[in-house]
Amino acid sequence: MTGKRTSLLLPNKNLTRRTALKGMGAAAGLMAAPGFVRYSQAQSSEPIRIGFQAHRTGIGAAYGRWYERVTTAAAQAINDAGGINGRPLEIVTEDDGTDPKRGAEVVEKFANQHKTDVVFGTLFSHVVVGSAPAAGELKMPYYVVSEGYHVASGSLNRYVFQPGITDVKAQVRAVGPWIAENVGKKITLVYPDYAFGHDHRDKFPERFEAAGGTVVGLVPIPPTETSFTRYFPQIPSDTEVIYHVMVGPGVLTFVKELGEFYGSSGPKLFGFIDSLEAVDINSPGLEFLDGSYFWEGMPRYLQPDASDAVKAYRAAVGIDDNGASVNDPKDVSTSAHMFGCWETLYIIKEAMEAAGYQGPADRAKLVEATEALTEFPEGPEHPQGLKVFSPMIHQSFGQQYISQVSGGKLNVVHTTSIEDGMYEPEADYTSMPL
Amino acid sequence: MLAAGAGPAFAHAADRGFVMLLPTGYYLFGGAAAVALSFAILTLMPPEPVTRLLRAKLRVAQLPFDDRAITSWLSFAVIVLLWLAGLFGSRDPLSNPLPLVFWTVFWVGFTLVVGLFGNLWRWLDPWYGPSRLILRTIGRADRAPLFSLPKRFGHGLAIVLLFAFGWFELVYPAPDDPELLAWVLIAYWLLNLAGILAFGHEAWTSRVELFSVFFGMISRLAPLQRVDGNRLFLRFPGGKLDDAGPLPVSAMLFLLLALATVSFDGLMRTFFWLGLTGVNPLEYPGRSAVMLPNTLGLLAVFAGLAGVFVLAVWLGRRFAGMRNPLTEMAGLLVWSIVPIALAYHFSHYLGALIINGQYALAAISDPLANGWNLFGTAGYHVVAGATAGYESAWIIWNLQSAAIIGGHLLAVLLAHALAFRLAGDARTAALSQLPLAFLMVGYTVFGLWLLSSPTGG
Numbered sequence: 077m078t079g080k081r082t083s084l085l086l087p088n089k090n091l092t093r094r095t096a097l098k099g100m101g102a103a104a105g106l107m108a109a110p111g112f113v114r115y116s117q118a119q120s121s122e123p124i125r126i127g128f129q130a131h132r133t134g135i136g137a138a139y140g141r142w143y144e145r146v147t148t149a150a151a152q153a154i155n156d157a158g159g160i161n162g163r164p165l166e167i168v169t170e171d172d173g174t175d176p177k178r179g180a181e182v183v184e185k186f187a188n189q190h191k192t193d194v195v196f197g198t199l200f201s202h203v204v205v206g207s208a209p210a211a212g213e214l215k216m217p218y219y220v221v222s223e224g225y226h227v228a229s230g231s232l233n234r235y236v237f238q239p240g241i242t243d244v245k246a247q248v249r250a251v252g253p254w255i256a257e258n259v260g261k262k263i264t265l266v267y268p269d270y271a272f273g274h275d276h277r278d279k280f281p282e283r284f285e286a287a288g289g290t291v292v293g294l295v296p297i298p299p300t301e302t303s304f305t306r307y308f309p310q311i312p313s314d315t316e317v318i319y320h321v322m323v324g325p326g327v328l329t330f331v332k333e334l335g336e337f338y339g340s341s342g343p344k345l346f347g348f349i350d351s352l353e354a355v356d357i358n359s360p361g362l363e364f365l366d367g368s369y370f371w372e373g374m375p376r377y378l379q380p381d382a383s384d385a386v387k388a389y390r391a392a393v394g395i396d397d398n399g400a401s402v403n404d405p406k407d408v409s410t411s412a413h414m415f416g417c418w419e420t421l422y423i424i425k426e427a428m429e430a431a432g433y434q435g436p437a438d439r440a441k442l443v444e445a446t447e448a449l450t451e452f453p454e455g456p457e458h459p460q461g462l463k464v465f466s467p468m469i470h471q472s473f474g475q476q477y478i479s480q481v482s483g484g485k486l487n488v489v490h491t492t493s494i495e496d497g498m499y500e501p502e503a504d505y506t507s508m509p510l
Numbered sequence: 511m512l513a514a515g516a517g518p519a520f521a522h523a524a525d526r527g528f529v530m531l532l533p534t535g536y537y538l539f540g541g542a543a544a545v546a547l548s549f550a551i552l553t554l555m556p557p558e559p560v561t562r563l564l565r566a567k568l569r570v571a572q573l574p575f576d577d578r579a580i581t582s583w584l585s586f587a588v589i590v591l592l593w594l595a596g597l598f599g600s601r602d603p604l605s606n607p608l609p610l611v612f613w614t615v616f617w618v619g620f621t622l623v624v625g626l627f628g629n630l631w632r633w634l635d636p637w638y639g640p641s642r643l644i645l646r647t648i649g650r651a652d653r654a655p656l657f658s659l660p661k662r663f664g665h666g667l668a669i670v671l672l673f674a675f676g677w678f679e680l681v682y683p684a685p686d687d688p689e690l691l692a693w694v695l696i697a698y699w700l701l702n703l704a705g706i707l708a709f710g711h712e713a714w715t716s717r718v719e720l721f722s723v724f725f726g727m728i729s730r731l732a733p734l735q736r737v738d739g740n741r742l743f744l745r746f747p748g749g750k751l752d753d754a755g756p757l758p759v760s761a762m763l764f765l766l767l768a769l770a771t772v773s774f775d776g777l778m779r780t781f782f783w784l785g786l787t788g789v790n791p792l793e794y795p796g797r798s799a800v801m802l803p804n805t806l807g808l809l810a811v812f813a814g815l816a817g818v819f820v821l822a823v824w825l826g827r828r829f830a831g832m833r834n835p836l837t838e839m840a841g842l843l844v845w846s847i848v849p850i851a852l853a854y855h856f857s858h859y860l861g862a863l864i865i866n867g868q869y870a871l872a873a874i875s876d877p878l879a880n881g882w883n884l885f886g887t888a889g890y891h892v893v894a895g896a897t898a899g900y901e902s903a904w905i906i907w908n909l910q911s912a913a914i915i916g917g918h919l920l921a922v923l924l925a926h927a928l929a930f931r932l933a934g935d936a937r938t939a940a941l942s943q944l945p946l947a948f949l950m951v952g953y954t955v956f957g958l959w960l961l962s963s964p965t966g967g
Binding site: 178328356403 | 525526527528530601602604605684686687785790791793794795796797798799892893894895896898899900963966967
């Protein structure tokens with residue numbers, strides 16, 4: 077270690093980007109020491125360089141902060157356990173400003189200037205879509221953590237993967253049957269009237285209707301709207317469930333006004349936690365959500381039956397039982413998505429080890445090795461749960477969580493099966509030239 | 511490609527969402543009423559007490575030294591270290607000290623310090639020491655500058671530099687990129703060094719170098735005043751304006767541009783502006799997609815603000831039947847914009863100051879991201895929750911409102927005193943300010959609206 081650190085507020089176990097870097101320094105030091113078994117077979121002691129395309133500024137910054145913390149924690153855990161193929165991981169962070177054009181420039185920088193082995197970690201869909209062509213042209217394996225459907229749709233290229241998180245199409249499909257069987261059969265969808273909302277409008281009904289449900293109403297809300305009461309009369313009176321996917325600064329107002337509109341009666345609610353990711357569920361104005369249901373990618377609150385792997389993951393990334401930072405209870409994590417960074421780094425590790433990856437010349441081999449993966453078993457490397465990987469569409473499918481708000485927490489009431497969300501591949505990247 | 515599905519839309523629900531739940535309408539109304547009422551009260555009061563208040567001085571200390579060269583060199587040394595960190599340190603703008611120190615500590619924080627304590631930039635100016643050394647070395651230390659800066663330029667070059675700076679901050683996609691920022695700042699330093707060597711430190715820093723011009727204006731508000739080198743006085747905020755002459759037109763425009771820049775910083779993020787430029791506020795496309803509309807927007811806000819201000823002065827001059835030249839009146843009354851500019855600056859950057867200030871604290875301990883811990887803060891965990899949630903939103907909103915309303919109240923007071931200086935009698939002064947008072951009420955409401963309306967950018 078590079079000298080003692082006196083942290084201001086925290087015990088030393090806390091992770092920051094800096095401690096991870098230092099951890100790597102330590103790993104490099106250990107490698108030089110004779111007889112260090114785990115590194116003894118490494119052919120090169122050069123670190124594996126992971127280009128982290130991070131939203132450090134721009135609209136994604138609040139989410140980028142947690143993606144960065146989880147990435148740092150995962151890199152630290154991998155390094156502590158001996159690195160990849162005996163080589164330590166080095167995270168090279170570049171800020172894309174949450175901007176697609178800048179994103180493409182960052183991919184180029186990773187390839188030409190930093191000479192990273194892969195690029196990883198992008199969250200916002202428009203940045204993924206803007207950066208993917210550069211990754212394809214530069215033949216740079218690009219592992220995104222965005223949950224968007226763009227990878228699985230086949231519209232990107234062979235170098236783009238999303239193996240660590242389920243895409244939105246599968247998420248939306250997965251919750252349909254359970255809602256029809258347990259919450260109500262007549263549903264009205266309230267959604268922002270643009271592509272994100274349309275994805276929900278178009279992809280939700282199939283599985284829901286197959287399970288006996290009916291969509292009785294569609295209430296699109298213009299994205300510029302900031303007051304919602306006047307749209308509520310459009311919700312049919314026989315509605316049993318309102319499915320809401322509102323996003324943006326108006327969400328809190330939306331919930332408050334919905335509560336004022338229906339009072340103590342009214343339909344049941346099912347929402348996507350995307351609406352309130354990183355927002356305290358006990359905030360004033362959100363009282364109306366009590367008893368309602370949410371999709372979660374991974375539970376925010378520690379569940380009574382949590383596995384040791386989940387507990388270890390939560391401890392490593394530094395979140396408490398409520399899913400907030402252990403150092404800062406008001407800093408609620410983006411827990412429904414950020415696990416994807418952790419799992420994706422382990423998938424890169426697995427693929428590199430399978431490919432016998434040595435350096436940038438082996439990038440094509442790495443793509444093929446990733447495509448040869450089919451399953452990621454639940455465990456410390458995949459605490460969110462088992463994932464089934466579809467090589468043709470470069471997309472993983474995993475289980476989803478449905479939680480109910482009660483007692484000021486989100487309690488998991490159902491875990492969907494992987495099959496609930498799965499769909500037939502609609503493209504085949506493996507047939508594209510490398 | 512874009513039809514590939516939007517995926518998650520993570521438009522941020524927090525922070526501004528909580529502000530939207532607050533009764534902000536009352537604040538807008540109350541702020542407007544307070545500013546209007548203060549104007550009414552002032553018009554009924556004889557102006558002498560205000561003038562006396564502004565002239566009051568309380569000696570508080572004798573400063574031990576006055577040597578700008580030493581502090582200038584120290585400042586320059588720190589700046590060189592920051593350049594090196596920008597060029598060779600972390601690529602992450604939240605780990606590299608250069609963008610954090612420049613944008614957050616210096617531009618946001620230091621501006622407030624200057625507004626409170628006076629023109630410390632006089633000491634920290636990184637050209638003074640180096641330029642004196644160069645001039646002494648070539649034997650020109652005591653001689654007149656090589657060239658004289660043409661009078662007709664006025665503050666025109668400073669306006670160009672301030673616009674470029676504002677554009678880089680608000681419109682350019684990557685102002686936080688550490689390496690790029692280092693090169694920009696190195697180029698800026700060299701450019702100004704050349705200007706100072708050619709035209710003299712005094713002429714160049716009072717009319718061209720943007721920070722010197724800006725801090726010189728902002729510091730007029732500071733309640734501390736230094737007289738004859740080392741005597742320190744406590745003044746009423748803005749009291750130092752009692753001997754301020756009318757600003758020339760170009761300097762007036764510079765000050766208005768400074769206010770326009772921070773106003774546009776707020777405006778460009780609102781649903782209103784995004785809607786106006788055809789951007790879905792829930793699906794902000796990133797800065798690179800809105801460079802043209804935002805460049806035009808910055809220019810338009812500047813032109814609009816300058817136009818409305820001059821119009822208000824012109825109308826007031828007509829109402830009061832005054833004979834003073836319009837340029838003299840506008841040039842003097844524009845000083846009353848300083849507290850508004852400072853209040854906007856505080857309110858708009860408060861959140862950034864709280865969060866990025868913490869990142870800066872961590873980054874300066876490990877400037878090259880190689881494991882140093884120079885000040886023991888390298889492992890500092892950034893408390894992002896400081897601005898999150900309902901309570902924080904309530905506290906921050908109230909601080910912002912207090913600053914905006916307080917800044918405008920002070921502006922009305924200063925305008926009153928300045929108008930009295932121009933008019934010579936209370937009735938004329940009051941009449942001449944009527945349109946300006948309307949403008950200030952309007953700008954109070956605008957400022958509070960910017961801070962409470964939904965944002966997506």
